[in-house]
Amino acid sequence: MIITPYEKKILNIIKENPSVIDSPSSRAKIAKKHGLTEKTLRNRIAELRKRGLIDKHSKNANLSKKNESLINANDEINLNILWKILSQKKKTLIKSSIFGAVIGLTYALIATVYFASKISLYPAGELGQSGGMLGDFQGLAKSFGLGGFGSAPTYNIPDIINSRKLKKDIVLKEWKNIKYPEGSNLIKFWDIDKPAFFSPLALIKKLLPTGEITANKFDKDLDVAIQQLDDLIAIKEENSGLIFVTVLMEDPQLASEIANYIAEYVKSFISIEQKREATRNRAFIERQMEDAKLQNEKSEDFLTEFRKKNPLRLDTPSIEMTRERLESAVEENRAVYITLRQQFEIAKIDEAKERLLINILDTAEPAVRKTKPKRKIILLLSLILGLMAGASYVMMNYSISNQKRLNQ
Secondary structure (H helix, E strand, C coil), X not given: CCCCHHHHHHHHHHHHCHHHHCCHHHHHHHHHHCCCCHHHHHHHHHHHHHCCCHHHHHHHHHHHHHCCCCECCCCCECHHXXXXXXXXXXXXXXXXXXXXXXXXHHHHHHCCCEEEEEEEEEECHHHHCCCHHHHHHHHHHHHCCCCCCCCCCCCCHHHHHCCHXXXXXXXXXXXXXXXXXXXXXXXXHCCCCCCCCCCHHHHHHHHCCCCCCCCCHHHHHHHHHHHHHHHHEEEEECCCCCEEEEEEECCHHHHHHHHHHHHHHHHHHHHHHHHHHHHHHHHHHHHHHHHHHHHHHXXXXXXXXXXXXXXXXXXXXXXXXXXXXHHHHHHHHHHHHHHHHHHHHHHHHHHHCCCCCEEEEECCCCCCXXXXXXXXXXXXXXXXXXXXXXHHHHHHHHXXXXXXXXXX
8 A cells, every 4th residue: 555755754753642533623633733623633544544543653653652561560460452453453363263174173073973872880898808707717727827828819800801812802893883784803993004104103103223122014003903992991999899881983883892891801800810819829729628638647657656656554654644635636637627628518509609700781772873072172273272362462462562562
């Protein structure tokens, strides 16, 4: 836009004296100072306003004349100045908000859609207790110096779900899904085994020495799939002991099947481990019982031989004391054998019985609506973030301009 020297003179007058725009008395005084009439200056201001020049210069001049800063003497934000700045830059704020909303909407439209399926598990009472009736004789067994009858091991369900073994089983299992109706593992379902069309990161890794251990492609793909699955499984444990497991997948049917597989895996794993522990206890007690039986038989043989050689009628105090010791040893060994025999029978019952260790309260069902991405929330947050970014830019730009004016 071409501005004549006369118009530049009027703009300089406005910039140095912003009050001439709205104050007739100030306008008359300033006009006389520059050899103009109040009417002439008023008409020139009106012409410049029509051309869109007066507002820009008057606003900047007004702010610079007052020399107002966003931060006052008390290191607090001057809300009046802030509001004035943002009001003057409405178009910038609107543009930044729209830009942010467009980015958010684009992401929401191209982001992978996930469906969630949830199960709830509750540990049964026996899971954290000692192995059934076996514990009733624990104190008695300890009194005879026998070990190995401690409490049955407890199992932390979240740790089992987070185990690599379970996730490896899930990744390698053949699942029927929307992409592969006849079934595929998750490596194939996620296209992890397929080379990327263009990967700058992979290209850089080839050029630079990484120091990584050489592994075959299948192991690398498996590791990537396990990490991806780990991000899609969430575990929440309530104070009551109730455990929620949520699985996210691109296929709602697949999500529900994986969630139910996790529930059955945990139930089966704990049952097998408890069965194995009961078998180990039974085998240990059986060995202890056989040893106790042998010791009891030996003590009985010693006592029998002693009695043959030393009839009661020939007892002396020394012989009588030896006899009492041998009889006491027989009684002790017999008591140990009887105790172990009782525990052996209980251990066999414990090994054979079926335990309820995990209650599956809620099984997973295919989701009827998507869980991610939440497009409305993403759009709203993007709009707000765009507005905040625009406001930050406007305030920073004003602060820099204001500082330059102060330094002039």
